[in-house]
Amino acid sequence: QLVESGGGLVQPGGSLRLSCAAVGFTFDEYTVGWFRQVPGKEREGVACISGRHDDTSYADSLKGRATISEDNAKRTVYLEVANLEPDDTAVYYCAADRFTACTGSFYSTVDYLERWGQGTPVTVST
Numbered sequence: 001q002l003v004e005s006g007g008g009l010v011q012p013g014g015s016l017r018l019s020c021a022a023v024g025f026t027f028d029e030y031t032v033g034w035f036r037q038v039p040g041k042e043r044e045g046v047a048c049i050s051g052r053h054d055d056t057s058y059a060d061s062l063k064g065r066a067t068i069s070e071d072n073a074k075r076t077v078y079l080e081v082a083n084l085e086p087d088d089t090a091v092y093y094c095a096a097d098r099f100t101a102c103t104g105s106f107y108s109t110v111d112y113l114e115r116w117g118q119g120t121p122v123t124v125s126t
Contacts, residue, residue, distance in 0.1 A: 002094050007120030014124075015082040020094030020117060022075040027051035031102045032077045034068065035110065036061070036090035036122075043093065045107025049077060055102045062088070084124045091119040 006018040020032065033048030045059040047068040056068055067080045077094060095113040100106050 002096060002115050002117035004092065004094050004117040004120040007092060007122045009123045009125065010084050011126055012084060012086060012124055014084050015080065016084065016122065018079040018081075018092055018094075018120060018122075020077045020079075022096070026075055027070060027072070027077065027096065029098050030096040030115075031098075031100055031106060032070070032094060032096045033102070033106055033113075034066075034077075034079045034092060034094050035107070036088075036092045037119075038090045043110050044090075045110070046092070047079060048102040048106045050102040057102050057104060057106065059104070059107055084122075086124045089122060089124050091121045093117055093119045 001023040003021045010016050028051050030051045034046040035043045037043040046062050047058045049056045049068045065082050070077045094117045096115040097113040100109050
């Protein structure tokens with residue numbers, strides 16, 4: 001099970017840190033990624049990290065404003081986003097998969113990733 005947290009209401013220009021915790025397993029063999037989705041649109045990749053090699057990849061959606069990291073001891077992957085914009089408003093999901101590397105192709109395999117969290121909503125507004 002994946003459990004996301006850290007979403008909420010943030011003012012434009014602000015920052016936040018989302019957490020994705022693994023419950024009942026570890027991320028050692030997994031690529032873990034963040035996606036986001038707004039109503040009526042497809043789920044969009046944000047960033048991923050390789051549990052074994054700590055490789056990271058960032059999609060264009062938040063490139064330059066996002067940082068993904070992992071705390072193995074806490075079995076948690078974090079997504080930090082700075083300088084938030086109203087267009088960043090979405091439900092943010094984390095996903096984990098043992099068979100997909102952390103490259104740009106990770107974001108196109110959204111329908112096949114093994115594990116998904118329930119999502120945490122982020123609203124960027126005054």
